[in-house]
Amino acid sequence: MSKYKMHVLVCGGTGCISSESEKIVKNIQECLIQHKLEEEVQVVQTGCFGFCEKGPIVKVLPDNTFYVQVKPDDAIEIVEEHIVKGRKVDRLLYKDPGSKKAIEDSKHMDFYKKQMRIALRNCGFVNPNNIEEYIARNGYYALGKVLTEMTPEQVIDEIKKSGLRGRGGGGFPTGLKWEFSRKSKSDKKYVVCNADEGDPGAFMDRSILEGDPHSIVEAMAICGYAIGADEGKVYIRAEYPLAIQRLQKAMNDAEEYGFLGDHILGTDFSFHIEIRYGAGAFVCGEETALIHSMEGERGEPTIKPPFPSESGFWGKPTNVNNVETFANIPIILLKGADWFRKIGTKKSPGxxxxxxxxxxxxxxxxxxxxxxxxxxxxxxxxxxxxxxxxxxxxxxxxxxxxxxxxxxxxxxxxxxxxxxxxxxxxxxxxxxxxEDDCMPSVAKFYLEFTEEESCGKCTPCRIGTKRLSELLKKITSGQGTEAHLQELRRLSVVIKETALCGLGQTAPNPVLSTLNNFEEEYIAHVKDHQCPAGQCTALLQYKIDPETCVGCTVCARVCPVNAITGERKKPHSIDQKICIKCGSCYDRCPTHAIEKR
Amino acid sequence: MSASSISDIKLDQEKLHQLDDFIDGMSNQKGELISILHKAQEIFGYLPKELQQHIAKKLNIPVSKVYGVVSFYSFFNMEPKGEHPISVCMGTACYVRGAEKVLNEFKKQLNLEVGETTPDGKFSLLSLRCVGACGLAPVVMVGEKVYGHVTPEMVKEIIKEYK
Incomplete structure (x- = not known):
């Protein structure tokens, strides 16, 4: 990176790419060529900066200038003003929401001040498609150290000492998991990276794979050495095309540089990685289900034990870790378990x-x-x-x-x-x-999800989630009774205790936690038939305030079922028996005379 | 599957050859059913009954097994999608920012339920779980194009772009 005087980092995460960040890269590059600066300024498309709210993000180094909500047309101004003349483009700088002042250096943004980046250490910093940038940030150094200076047992000891726990959800100690896989005797073992991020509203693993794929490749090879496996599989959602493409490139480059394949770094250790596609099933995040899916079967879980560390992929010992867990591995081995333990809490370091x-x-x-x-x-x-x-x-x-x-x-x-x-x-x-979110509706949203994603193998989950979801539908549509609330609780407990896998055992959590924390809201739904948050349409009533209504007739004209009547220039009224509660009148009333209750 | 959709259709021979070549090129067919289905859907766009039968025969496994896998995973479709598949993200982040209203507006405008295709084959309406662009919530995808911060008012305009 040394010959360049300046670097322009453009976010290439999925969110920013959706907002045309690739065009920004192209426009900046073209503009630099026009000014004959292409040898001095490097444009890098990086992984996610994390600040998705204000994407696309463009960062200029070395001065750390942080531009937000950049449009492709802004490229010229960034080049001509900032890069050529050295004047920052004020209107694109991030403004502190409190003081309204522009913040020039991203280090001073509240968003970044309290953060500490370990798993995301390279995201938004390196070009994920360039292995040399990863190497320049000490990439593959941990692998080299492990292969030449440490025994597999020492590697496992170090991970155990670090206290790293699985970041996929369960929080199981990673070092212990590796030790179990190490101790299982077999001619063949596998390392699996779980990249089947199915939780709606979560995009951590995707961002790591898109922003720093080499850290996963390196960590999987280290794990292979530690447990005695020569083959790795990445089980990834087919819906993540960009992550797949960057990971594949990383694997190819790593092989070319001798960090993957036969006789890695000239040692006796060989390790190969292959990508396996998921096909959209939430339950496949559960490790036994994931393994069945990799074998080409329906992704149904099986009872543990046997654990995958004894009998997993094709019946061989298999170590499954998720993406974020792997992303922590190289840096722990580089900086040591003691360094890692100092971060975080005693029981959950890092x-x-x-x-x-x-x-x-x-x-x-x-x-x-x-x-x-x-x-x-x-x-x-x-x-x-x-x-x-x-x-x-x-x-x-x-x-x-x-x-x-x-x-x-x-x-x-x-x-x-x-x-x-x-x-x-x-x-x-x-x-x-x-305050506008209705908690029984939120619980219903999650239960509809688990109902749909239940694999159907065990009865408590298959039928139980359906019954829970039906009860919640009744409650949110005004047909609920107090007996339904008791039934919700009773059924939730039964499902928790009897379901086969993690998906079923935890499925009632959204119901129980909202019932415990927002019981009065449930009671309002079933007793008073009201939705305090004003979200459940069936429980709403639209009413026209005769004082505010000017009789403009807009509401009567937009009403799709002709429920609103009234003379011109006189207050109108809504016939509750006809009203379908679509909210059209509420949205269109120019004097806000319509109340929603 | 409705009765009409499983009426016999004739598969394109050239596409079938392409799929067969892919299957023959695999060193070990054991456990590759999902990879093969991914490829088949990539070539044909969807996985009709006839195609599932063909794959079962080729791999020497029961059709029930192929159907079992196809119907298990949401990524696989047994019906053809419209020319412009419209997917409304119903992930949690989009949901709390009003994705349901957006979805309802699409239903109303296109007169479709989720999973259906317009009679002219132009649009199909789907809901999906998180595209990972939660910063843009609510998100709608038409084909590969992503629309962010979508409101019910924008729905008409979005549809218009493809008419």
């Missing part, structure tokens, strides 16, 4: 990546030390709730997790505290909700 989304100002991908509180994540990094609304709940752990409330905001986040509070870490999805 950091965690979260996909922050929902009703929050700074939607994006963040990484914080374990033990950071929800308040810091939502209000400091996330910039608080959108449109000045009131915080209501945060959902963690996806369809297996639960909703946490105001009273939990000062909870330090780690694997165990979230479980204690009735939710879970999951893979790291974090959806923020405000």
């Amino acid at each position: 950091t965690k990546v979260f996909a922050l989304a929902g009703k929050i100002n700074n939607v994006g991908l963040i990484e914080v030390p374990m033990g950071t509180t929800l308040r810091e994540v939502i209000f400091d990094i996330g910039g608080g709730i959108k449109d000045g609304k009131k915080f209501k709940a945060v959902q963690t752990g996806g369809p297996s997790g639960g909703c946490l409330t105001e009273k939990d905001l000062d909870t330090p986040i780690d694997f165990d505290t979230l479980v204690e509070k009735g939710s879970m870490m999951g893979s790291g999805g974090m959806i923020v909700m405000d």
Whole structure:
């Protein structure tokens, strides 16, 4: 990178590419050629910067200038003003939402101040398609160290000492898992990377694969050496074409450079990786289901034991870790277990990546030390709730997790505290909700998801999730009774205790956590037939305030069922028996005379 | 599958050869059913009954096994998609930012339910789970093109682009 004086980093994550960031790269490159600067300024398409809310992001180095919401047409101004004349383009700089002042250096942004990037260390920094940039950031150094200076047992010891726990959801100690696989005797073993990120609203693994694919390749090879495997598989969602393409390129380049393939770095250790496509089944995140899917079968889970570390892919010992877990491996081996243990909490060392989304100002991908509180994540990094609304709940752990409330905001986040509070870490999805979100509807949303994704193998999950979802449909459509609430609870407990795999056992969590934290909201639905958040259309009533109505007749004209009557220039009224609660009148009334209750 | 959709159709011979070559080129066909189905859907666009029968015969496995796998995974379609498949993201991030209203507007405008295709074969309506562009929520994809921050008001305009 040395011959260039300046670098322009353009985000090439999925969100920014959707907003034409590739065209920005092209326009900047063309403009640099016009000014004969292509030898001095390098344009790099990187992985995700994390600040997806204000994408596409363009960062100029060495001065760390952070441009947001850049359009392809802005390329000329960035080149001619900033690069040629040295004047920053003020209108594209990020403005602090509090002080409204432009922030020139991204280091001073609240969004980045409390973050600590370990798994995302290279995302938004290197060109994921260039192996040399990864090597320049100490890439493949850990692999070299492991192969030449350490025995497999020493590698496992180091990972065990680091206290790293599986980032896919369960939080099982990674070193221990590796040790089990190491101890299983077999002529053949496999390393599997679980990249079947199925949790809706989570995009951590995708961003790591898109932004830093080599770290996964390196970590899988290290794992292969540690457990005694010569073959690795990446099980990845077919819906992630960009991640697949970059990973494939990384694997090819690594092989060419001798970091993958036969006799890696001239040693006796050989390791090959192959990509296997998932086909859209949430349950395949469960490791036994994932293995069956890799064998070309329906992705149904089987009872453990036997654990995959004894009998997995084709009945051979198989070590399954998720993407983020692997992304931590090389740096732990480089900097040592003691360094890693100093970060985070005692029982959950290190950091965690979260996909922050929902009703929050700074939607994006963040990484914080374990033990950071929800308040810091939502209000400091996330910039608080959108449109000045009131915080209501945060959902963690996806369809297996639960909703946490105001009273939990000062909870330090780690694997165990979230479980204690009735939710879970999951893979790291974090959806923020405000006062307009109806909690029984949120529970219904998740149960419809698990109902659809239940593989059907065991009865408690197949039928239980369907019954839960039916009950929630009744409650949110005004047909619920108080007996339904008891039934929800009873059934949830039964499913939790009897379902075969993690999907079923955790499926009732969204119901139980919302029932426990927002019981009064459920009661309002079943007793008073009202939705306090005003979201359940069946429970709403639209009414025209005769004081405010000017009789303009707009509402009567837009009403699709002619439920509104009234004379011109006189207050109108809605016939509740005919009204279908579509909200058309509410949206169109020029004097806001229509109330929604 | 409705009765009409499983009426016999004739598969394109050239495409079949392409698929057979892919299958023959595999060193070990054991466990490759999902890869083969991915390829078949890539070539044909969808996986009709006849194609599933063909694959079963070729691999010497029961059709029920092929159908079992096809129907298990949401990525595989047994019906052809419209010329412009419209997918509304119903991931949690999009959901809380109003994706359901957007989906309802598409249903209304196109007079379709999710999973259906317009009679002229132009549009089909689908819902999908998270494209990972949560910063743009709610997200709609038409073919490969991504639309971000979609509101019900924008729906008409989006459809118009493809008419």
